Amino acid sequence: MILKVREEYNTASIIITHDMKCAKISTDSIKIMKEGVFVVEGTYDELKNCKDKEIQNYFI
Incomplete structure (x- = not known):
């Protein structure tokens, strides 16, 4: 539904989720927040391939 309205x-739109599969199909850009501060931003593939182990944990 979100994709249909957006298109x-x-x-x-701003989507807040812990579900990376949902983020992958419904967004162009993902921001990850830690302790109220955005720590990284990029596409799903950029973040999934990030060398930072803490960021990689979001995709397991």
């Missing part, structure tokens, strides 16, 4: 009305 039909050409709008931006």
